[in-house]
Amino acid sequence: MAHVHTHDADHHDEKPAGIGRWLFATNHKDIGTMYLVFALIMFFIGGAMAMVIRAELWSPGLQYVDPAFFNSMTTTHALVMIFGAVMPAFVGLANWMIPLQIGAPDMALPRMNNYSFWIMPFAFTLLLSSFFTASGGPAGGWTMYPPLSLQAGNSFPTMIFAIHLMGASSIMGAINVIVTIMNMRAPGLTLLRLPLFCWTWLITAYLLIAVMPVLAGAVTMLLTDHYFGTSFFNPAGGGDPVMYQHIFWFFGHPEVYILILPAFGIVSEIIPTFSRKPLFGYDAMVYATASIAFLSFLVWAHHMFTTGMPLASELFFMLSTMLIAIPTGVKVFNWCATMWKGSLSFEPPMLFSLSFLFLFTIGGFSGLMLAIAPADFQYQDTYFVVAHFHYVLVSGAVFAIMAAVYYWLPKWTGHMYNMGLAKLHFWLSAIFVNVLFFPQHFLGLAGMPRRIPDYNVQFTDWNRVSSLGGFVFGLSQLLFVVLILQCVRGGAKATAKVWSDAEPVGLEWSVASPAPYHSFETPPLITDANTHHEHV
Amino acid sequence: MNEHYPVPTGPRRHVPLVTRLVIFALGSFAFGFALVPLYSVLCKVWDTGNRWYGTQARHVVERPAVDRLVTIEFLSSVPNAGRWDFRADAPTMQVHPGKLYSTTFYARNRSGAAVVAQAVPSIAPSSVARYFQKTECFCFSPQPFAADEGRHMTVRFIVDPDLPADVDRVTLSYSFFDSPRVAAAN
């Protein structure tokens, strides 16, 4: 379809009316908004499940829910948060910001963009619908290991089809991001002038296309094992359940970088702005991101150290996993070096980025501990693992998403938000995320297993601390919603640059706030003078 | 200005890249399935000690190492609890490598109907599986059971005298599956 430029300024901000604007949305800003709202809703659904888990774990013994329901809470909490909250939030940010950052009028494939969003509500309705059937929701763990996952009732096929739909949506979203970045950059915007958020998303999109289909394949094999008599994972027919774990984690480890690389991009945008310095080591950041993505395909069996692998494999996967600490260390070093002798200020996006930097690094260190194969025999399936991945996913990915929202919200709404409320939200979140997850390290090292509704009385005290932290952390997220609603409805007028005194660099700050419905219909010309960074 | 433009132009400019990416995604999907045979091949090539392969022998030569004793442990498990009794008649045996032995497992069908069952063996540690050879085993073929029928089933085995000197204990375990569809396919 050819683009028709009317150059009629009067029509530039005309939006389709009514519900059709959203149902048939093809505008990247509308679709970005829908993704972000969907992610926020799923964040609260997944959060409510976490509250059930923490309430049940307040005391040893069984309090409020029966064990099967507890297991369905841990299972769906993970699926909802990973596929429903974090990934759609990143896709929403990509939709909003990538065209604005590369000077493109829209995403490359707007119609497919609409499909990939509208698949998501169906996928999650399907996933959660089995809670209303007699057999209950999926309860075999989000990793869906056979044979346990095959022993579920109605929740098994709905979960598999929901995964298929989410996978299709992610793959379409990823194709859209790649085509947009490769084909629609403004003239002069060479790849090594791209903002880092675009770079990390480009690499993430390739990871998605490489591994989401592998997950689709794995769950399809589960499906045919269950209904069509195949024996991929069924020992009775010569299959091997451990084979499933290999295929799943071949997807699963790159998936954790899908959940964190866009976060790296976000903080790489925010830290330079509020340090009032260009990003230190831009090229190194790009190559480090690419190295992390490449290495992510070579480490999957570190999730399987206790499955009885031969010594050579244990050593290989231990060392390849530790290797990832090198490019990750380069990134952490560069963020610190960006701040070094910078003129720092601590607006909410910077606060969330800084706590990302500290807390993600803690999660990285516990990851290194888990990478040590002999030590992992003690840590495997304990709360230490739970503490580790929540440090990288909550105080990592989720904090980066919040930093991004606080950074770009005035650009989206045209209003500044309530800074006091945002800082209160930050301090409550940053303090209580640690109260929530730090004690889980102790519980895990002391031997408390994960995915268990009941526990030995010796674990009571730290579980109480953790639950308390969880309740305050969960409640304080309501402030985030209040703040966003206030900011949508009104507030001080935001300038085009929003953070004027910090002089943010990037094309998104050259359009008005709120960003007009149609932007960059004539592409801007990019030169070294208006590029983000220095080459180091 | 157009020489600065890094990208294709024209109405169908996205088609080639989208086509390549769709093929990439389909290839990844196929790769997921290809991992299944790939793992088996790699396990054989690297000789990591598969739990199943190479443990079934037609001809063996007895050359007993009478000065060495190895403990063989027998384990049994039933994925569908309640439908079967299944146990080793002797939980452990002391054997000399290089000598042929036999033992029995007992199974009783409590499902209330005639069923064809299949036992699947596994040897631990898997790295020594190739030194444990079975000349006769109820696991070699599907086992038909009438309703409520119980019987003792034989396994004859020999431990290779080349079994590494540091191994003094080998575990043979069977899982007993009543999957008629799978058993029929075998």
Ligand SMILES: [Cu+2]
């Ligand atoms: Cu991993």
